[in-house]
Amino acid sequence: MATVAFVAGDDVSTDVIYPGRYMATVLPAETPQFAFADNAELNARLKAGQIPPGSLIVAGKNFGCGSSREQAVSTLKGYDLTIVAESFARIFMQNAINLGLQVVVAPGVQASAGDEIDVLPDRVMNRSTGNATPTVRLPEARQAIIDAGGLIAYTRTLLLQRRGRG
Amino acid sequence: MGMTVVEKNLARASGKSAVRAGDVVEPRVDLAMSHENAALVINQFLEVFHGTGLEPRVWDPSKIAIIFDHRVPAESSKTATNQKKVREFVAAQGITRFHDIRGDSGGICHQVLPENGYVRPGYVVVGTDSHTTTHGALGAFSFGIGATEMASVWALGGAVNVEVPASIKVVVKGLFPPMVGPKDLILHLIGMLTAQGANYRVIEFHGDAISRMPTSGRLVICNMAVEAGATSGIVPSDKETLRYLRVSAGVKDNIDIVLPDLDAEYERVIDVDVSHLVPQVACPHTVDNVRPIDEVAGTRVHQIVIGSCTNGRLDDLEVAARILRGKNVAAGTRMLVFPASGRIYAQALERGLIGDLLGAGAVVMNPGCGPCLGVHQGALGDGETALSTTNRNFKGRMGNPSAEVYLCSPAVAAASALTGVVTDPRKGAQE
Numbered sequence: 001m002a003t004v005a006f007v008a009g010d011d012v013s014t015d016v017i018y019p020g021r022y023m024a025t026v027l028p029a030e031t032p033q034f035a036f037a038d039n040a041e042l043n044a045r046l047k048a049g050q051i052p053p054g055s056l057i058v059a060g061k062n063f064g065c066g067s068s069r070e071q072a073v074s075t076l077k078g079y080d081l082t083i084v085a086e087s088f089a090r091i092f093m094q095n096a097i098n099l100g101l102q103v104v105v106a107p108g109v110q111a112s113a114g115d116e117i118d119v120l121p122d123r124v125m126n127r128s129t130g131n132a133t134p135t136v137r138l139p140e141a142r143q144a145i146i147d148a149g150g151l152i153a154y155t156r157t158l159l160l161q162r163r164g165r166g
Numbered sequence: 167m168g169m170t171v172v173e174k175n176l177a178r179a180s181g182k183s184a185v186r187a188g189d190v191v192e193p194r195v196d197l198a199m200s201h202e203n204a205a206l207v208i209n210q211f212l213e214v215f216h217g218t219g220l221e222p223r224v225w226d227p228s229k230i231a232i233i234f235d236h237r238v239p240a241e242s243s244k245t246a247t248n249q250k251k252v253r254e255f256v257a258a259q260g261i262t263r264f265h266d267i268r269g270d271s272g273g274i275c276h277q278v279l280p281e282n283g284y285v286r287p288g289y290v291v292v293g294t295d296s297h298t299t300t301h302g303a304l305g306a307f308s309f310g311i312g313a314t315e316m317a318s319v320w321a322l323g324g325a326v327n328v329e330v331p332a333s334i335k336v337v338v339k340g341l342f343p344p345m346v347g348p349k350d351l352i353l354h355l356i357g358m359l360t361a362q363g364a365n366y367r368v369i370e371f372h373g374d375a376i377s378r379m380p381t382s383g384r385l386v387i388c389n390m391a392v393e394a395g396a397t398s399g400i401v402p403s404d405k406e407t408l409r410y411l412r413v414s415a416g417v418k419d420n421i422d423i424v425l426p427d428l429d430a431e432y433e434r435v436i437d438v439d440v441s442h443l444v445p446q447v448a449c450p451h452t453v454d455n456v457r458p459i460d461e462v463a464g465t466r467v468h469q470i471v472i473g474s475c476t477n478g479r480l481d482d483l484e485v486a487a488r489i490l491r492g493k494n495v496a497a498g499t500r501m502l503v504f505p506a507s508g509r510i511y512a513q514a515l516e517r518g519l520i521g522d523l524l525g526a527g528a529v530v531m532n533p534g535c536g537p538c539l540g541v542h543q544g545a546l547g548d549g550e551t552a553l554s555t556t557n558r559n560f561k562g563r564m565g566n567p568s569a570e571v572y573l574c575s576p577a578v579a580a581a582s583a584l585t586g587v588v589t590d591p592r593k594g595a596q597e
Contacts, residue, residue, distance in 0.1 A: 011361050011452050013560040020539035021565055024237065024244040026206035026313075038567040062362040062395065066560060067539075068296045070206060070312040090366055090397060091296055095312035141190040141327035154326065155214050155318040162322070163220055 001127065002082065004115045005051040006042060010060035014072040014092065023069060028099070031071045032078030046079055053080035056119075058111040060085065064092025070099065077101040084109055084117070084124055097142050098151035105136040168427020170333040171400045172368045175307040175424060179290040179324075187332040187431070194324045196306075197284055199231045199293035201275050203313055205248035207294060208255050210317035224259050225323035231263035231284055232256060233275035238267045238534040241542035273507025273533040276300040276389060276475035280381070281509055283415035287403035288424040292319055297475050297557065299392045303384035304411070305403030305424055307368070310392065331368045331397045335432040338373035340441030345591040348383035349477060349555065349575035351375075352390040353446035355438065357456030365395035367433065370426065375440050376401060381410035382479045389476050390557050393453040402426055445590060447553075448573035451561040459578065465588040467572075468550040469564075470495070470579050473504025473531075474538050477555035482576040483514045487522040489580035489591065495527035496586030502544050503528050504536040528583070540565035553588060555579050 022034040036042045045051055057076075063085035064072060073095040076083065082102035086109060096103045106124050111117060115128035125132045138146070148154035169177065169184060177185045179193035200207050215222040224230055232252060240246035249267075256264045265271055265278050272278070276297055279285050287305030291298065294316045301308035311325070319325055338351065355369075369391045376384070384401045391399030401407070403423045411417040445459040472478070472486050483505060495501045503523050505511040511533055514520050520530055537544030538556040546552055546569035554564075559571035572588065581591035 013558075015540070015558070015560040015562050019562050019565075019567075021541050023203070023539070023541065024242055024248060026203065026248070027209065038562045062365070065361055065395070066296065066558060068294055068298075068310040068312055069203070070314060073312070087362065087365070089362070089395065091310050091312060094315065098312060098314045139190075139329060141329060145327065151314050151318055151326075152210065152213050155321055156216075156218060158326070159214060159220065159321050160218055 001116050001118050002054050002056050004058050004111045004113055004117060005055040005081070006057050007111060007113050008057060008059040008063070011062045011065050012059055013066040014064055014069050015066055017064065017072040018069060018075050023071065026071065028074035028078065031075040035075040035079065051079060054082065056082050056084055056117055058084045058109060061087045063088050065089040070095050073099050073101050082119060084119070097138070097145050100146070100150045106133045107136065109133040167431055168429040170368070170426045170430045170432065171305065171370055171402050171424055172307045172331055172333055172398065173430070174426070175288055175290055176328070176330050178288060185330050187330050189330045191328050191330060192324050192326055193290045193328055195229065195292055195319050196289035197229055197231060197291045198316060198319050199233070199275055199279060199291065199295070199298065200316060201233050201295060202236045202245065202248060202252070203294050204232050204252045204255070206313040207316045207320065208251065210314045211320050214317055214321050224261070224320045227260040228262055230261045230320065231279060232261060233265040233278045234267050234272065235274045236535045236539060237541050238272070238532065268508060269511070270508045273509065274475045274478065274535060276385070277479065277506035277510065280304060280385060281415055281507060283411055283417040286411065286421055287407060288422045292316065292325060296392050297389050299396060299398045300385050300389040300475060302388040302391070302398045302400035303381060304407055305401065307398050307400065309397045331366055332433040333368045333370045334364055335370050335372060335435045336438060337435065338371060338375040338438045338440060340375055340439045342375070342440050343443065345577045346440070346443050346445055347575060347577070348379060348386040350443055350446045351438065351440055352387040353448055353456050353573065354443060356390065356394045356448070356454050357446070358436070359394040361393065361452055361454040362395045364391065367396055369394065369396045369399045371399065371401045377404065380481070381406060381414070382481050385479070386476055393557060445575060445578050445592070447578065447588065448559055450559055450570040450572065453557070453559060453573065459588070459590045462572065462588050463590055465572070466551060467499055467553040467582055467586060467588060469544060469546060469552040470499060470501040470583040471504070471537060471544065471552060471554035471556060472576050472579050473506065473536055474556040475506065476557040477576050478504050478506030478510065480510050480513050482555065483510070483519045483523070485576045486580040487519040489577065490526035490528065490583065491522045493526055493584055495583045499583060499586040501528040501583045502536065503530045505533050507533050537564050539563070553579055553582050
C-alpha cells in the first residue's frame with residue numbers, strides 16, 4: 001500500500017517536472033533537487049524527505065509530454081516515486097522503462113492527495129474510496145527491458161553477446 | 167496489403183521484406199543525433215561498458231552527429247564543462263559530424279542536419295531531442311529518444327525493441343492565403359488532434375499543398391508533429407526532396423526515393439483544406455490550445471521571438487524583414503531574432519534581411535535554441551507575455567512560470583512587433 005503524495009491533471013510537461021533551466025545538471029545523483037522546481041511547496045516537501053519512498057503521483061492523460069530530457073525521469077526516480085497516470089507521453093514512458101522508474105497506466109484512475117492505494121498486477125485499488133481501476137499491461141518488448149533491470153543492463157548483455165569473446 | 171513510409175523504412179533497416187504496425191523490430195540506425203545532452207549519453211555509454219572488459223567504442227563514429235545548440239555560447243561554467251567533456255569524447259572516438267559553437271558551420275541541430283545532407287529518404291534517424299520528428303520532412307523515420315537509449319544505440323548501432331507505429335494520413339489541399347503558411351497549418355492540426363491525439367503514431371503528410379510546400383515548410387510541420395504526440399512526422403520524398411538535397415544540401419551520391427504503397431493501411435485519414443485557413447495562435451499553457459487570430463488579437467506582448475528549430479529559416483526571416491523593413495518595433499516590446507544556423511545567418515546578411523531587422527529595432531542573436539527552453543538569452547519577467555515562433559508554450563517554458571507564451575507564425579510575430587499587441591498580419595498587408 002502506498003500514499004498519494006500529489007495529484008496532477010492532464011498534459012503534465014517535462015518543463016513542469018524538470019524545468020529547462022536546470023538541464024545543465026545531468027547526473028541522476030544530482031537531478032532530484034530540481035523535481036517540480038517551479039512548484040516551490042512540492043519541491044520543498046520532496047527535498048525535506050516529507051514524501052516517503054514508494055509514494056504515488058496520480059495524474060491524468062499524457063503525463064511527461066514535451067521534451068526527451070531524461071532528467072524528468074531520474075529526478076522522480078531519485079525519490080523512488082511511482083507514477084500512476086491515465087496515459088503517458090511516449091518518450092517519457094520509454095525513459096521510465098529504461099531507468100526503472102515505476103509507471104502504471106490506469107485509464108480512468110481517480111484519487112486525491114492522501115488516499116491509500118494498492119498497486120496490484122492488474123489493477124489499482126484505492127482503499128480510501130473503494131474504487132478499483134484496471135491497469136494496462138506493458139507490451140512484452142518493453143517488459144523485457146524492465147525484467148533485465150533497465151536498458152543499461154539489457155544493452156550490456158546484448159553487447160557481450162555481439163562484441164564480446166566473438 | 168502495402169506499407170506506409172515508416173513501415174518501409176523500418177523493414178529496410180531491420181532486414182525484412184515487410185513489417186506491419188505493431189511488429190517489434192530492431193532497426194539499424196542511419197544517423198544518431200545529440201546536442202549538449204551528449205554529456206549524459208557519454209555517462210550512460212560508459213556505464214554500459216562498465217565491467218565488460220570491452221573498450222568503450224561507439225559502433226560507427228561516422229553515423230553520430232553532435233551539435234551544440236541548447237546553451238550557446240555556454241551560459242554557465244557547468245554547461246561549458248559539459249561541452250568540453252563532449253568535445254574530448256568526440257575527438258577520442260573520431261566522430262566527424264560534430265558542429266561546435268561556430269559562426270559558419272554551427273546552428274540548431276534540426277537545421278544543421280538537413281542543410282548538410284545528413285538525412286536522406288528511407289533513413290531511420292534517432293535523436294536525443296523530442297523535435298527529432300523534424301527530419302521526417304526528408305522522408306526519414308526520425309524520432310526522439312532519451313539519453314540512455316542513445317547510449318544503447320551508440321553501443322549496438324541499432325534501436326532495441328521498437329514497435330512499428332501505425333500512421334495517420336493527413337491530406338492537405340488548397341492554396342495558402344497570403345500571410346498564412348505551414349506554421350498555421352500545423353497549429354490548426356494540433357488543435358484538431360490535441361496534444362496526445364497522435365501518441366505512438368506517425369503523421370504522414372500528403373496532398374497538393376504539401377507537394378507545393380518547400381522543404382523549409384515541411385520541416386516546420388514535421389517539427390511540430392510531436393506536439394500532437396506523434397513519434398515522427400513524415401513527408402514522402404518527391405521532386406522537392408531531391409531538389410533540396412541536391413541544390414541546398416549539396417548531396418552528390420545516390421538518393422533513394424521511398425513512397426508509401428497505394429494500398430498502405432492508415433489508422434485514420436484527415437483532410438485539411440488550407441484555402442480558407444486564417445493565422446493561428448497557440449495560447450498558454452498547452453500547444454493544443456489553438457485559436458484563430460481574431461480571438462487573441464489585441465493581447466499585449468512584451469517579447470517577440472522569431473527563430474528556433476521551428477521557424478528560424480531563411481524564408482521565415484524574409485517574411486519578418488518584409489513586414490518590419492523601414493518600420494519600428496513598438497516601444498515597450500522587445501524583439502529577439504535567432505537564425506537557425508550560421509549558414510542561414512550569412513544568407514540573411516547577404517540579402518540585407520539582418521540590416522532590415524536591426525534597423526527596425528530587433529536584436530539579432532547568434533544561432534541556437536535561445537530562450538525557447540528557458541535557460542538564457544531572453545527570460546521573461548513576472549507576468550510578462552511572449553509571442554514566439556517556437557514550438558512550446560508550457561508553463562515555465564521561457565524560464566518563468568508566472569509568464570505566458572503564445573505561439574504563432576513569423577508573419578504574426580513580425581506584425582505584432584510593430585504594434586506591441588497580437589496583430590493579424592493580413593490587416594497590415596491591406597493597408
